Amino acid sequence: MNAAEPRDRRPAILVVGSVALDSVRTPFGEVDEALGGSASYFSISASHFAPVYMIAVVGEDFPAAHRILFESRGIDLSGLETAPGRTFRWRGEYTVELGHAHTLETQLNVFSTFHPRLDETHRAAPYVFLANIDPDLQLEVLRQSRQARLTLSDTMNYWIARKPDRVLDVLREVDIALLNEEEARALAGETQLIRAADRLLEQGARAVIIKKGEHGALYQSRDDRFITPAFPVASLNDPTGAGDSFAGGFLGWLAGTGRSDAGSIRQALVVGSVMASIAIEGFSPTRLVETDRAEIGERMRVLHALVHFDLDPAALAATRP
């Protein structure tokens, strides 16, 4: 096969991120060395809507079963490098306040020298997700993806604390930047989220998505502002990967529909919210793997009904103090 010849002509998504073995404990259970990492959650989430190319690195100890899982979801692993050494490992714990993971141990292993290598096919992907890797690496990927139709970045407090200028460079380069509440507040230097979003746009972002955990997500571009609630999950088990699953649903919807108008971006945010809600119902990406269009569509309907109300100007006019 000629590397310059796209392997698949459908609009594809490129993700650059981590593949890890996670050991996670929450009040609801625990797993040991289960599949994790931003690229894993993102890919499996997005794979429900569009083909995905994964750029990441694993060690020689990476279980074959996980590769088989990715491939069963149509995820292209031509960019998944196997490096000498052990796979990235993360061990964390969630207390009953589920908002934050307490990292107990991080072994970067092969991920410490990760350097994304893109071939012609990868560079031609019209949708690109830069997961929370070093912003210098994110910028390097962006320079190779000049033809991309839509680029989305994530980041983390670690990089905001160490390389705030580089994080801002990425924010200015991508079409949409994804941050969580704390990251948005830290980067913008604003406590109120609405003002933080405005400030990030003043700092050069074209559009931002601020993830608010159980409060949903806020989207702010130069032309539109949208809020999606979180889907009310009945049984949260493990918040790990919620943000990357959100990103996968969001970009998956845009790639899968091939649309990028304001209405489709709103739908994509809802799909993101839905995929995050599914991810956190299981440990590792187990629930993301087993979900289907019927469940996703049903959750979109629930979110639609959750926020619906009728405007009634006549009733307003008729109230008389």
Place this chain on the structure above:
Amino acid sequence: MNAAEPRDRRPAILVVGSVALDSVRTPFGEVDEALGGSASYFSISASHFAPVYMIAVVGEDFPAAHRILFESRGIDLSGLETAPGRTFRWRGEYTVELGHAHTLETQLNVFSTFHPRLDETHRAAPYVFLANIDPDLQLEVLRQSRQARLTLSDTMNYWIARKPDRVLDVLREVDIALLNEEEARALAGETQLIRAADRLLEQGARAVIIKKGEHGALYQSRDDRFITPAFPVASLNDPTGAGDSFAGGFLGWLAGTGRSDAGSIRQALVVGSVMASIAIEGFSPTRLVETDRAEIGERMRVLHALVHFDLDPAALAATRP
């Protein structure tokens, strides 16, 4: 005038709460001994939609200007007692994290022996709001308002810590209980808000509204669940009174329209969100006084647009991984 004869035959709201003189400092300014208290914010907010009867107590030092303000809004002060002594005073400060007031000083003064006294007209009010007073007093008022069409209660952590069983008694007696995030979590013993709301219903509540500050509000009854975002305010100045202004908009809408179907409750929650957003733009209830139907209607439209998206099952079916 015969006390047994209602002074006004339109559906009226009774509020039992505090009238205070607040000294507040926020990062955006400060006021000294300005009009405050739960009954003040609630009444002025609700007065845009329906007549309000206020049951509260002030001292002999209460400025006449504030009475004139209440009366100019059509608020009935026949239940506003003037007791020997000084008016309730509260002094608080908000740091840049605007979520919580730091109380610097509380002088209960005449409020320390407040005992609500209702006459026949007050008892006939079809809508009742029990602001965050002692739950034993709330229960006393409820026993006198047996004919009320809709009762709404508020509470505060102070009472949840000291009289949790009485707070739960109130919750079981009223039609809808209003709580903020921390209060809902504390009372339900659940961290996730959705589960906290469910738990409160299991504990006997008919319906709850959980106020989430800048994240809006969650409504949960036995038949419906609704989320309204907070209106994105351009210039927050003083968060004091947001919850009571929300309650005033909510109950004001239901009284003013005379409706209580699920759709009207959703609209009422949006009106609550709107009135809270207006209140926090000024110190004291100044902005609440000067707002009008046009501004309220415009903010309802903004909230409607903020959460709107089209369901598109065909697009979902057409995405092909």
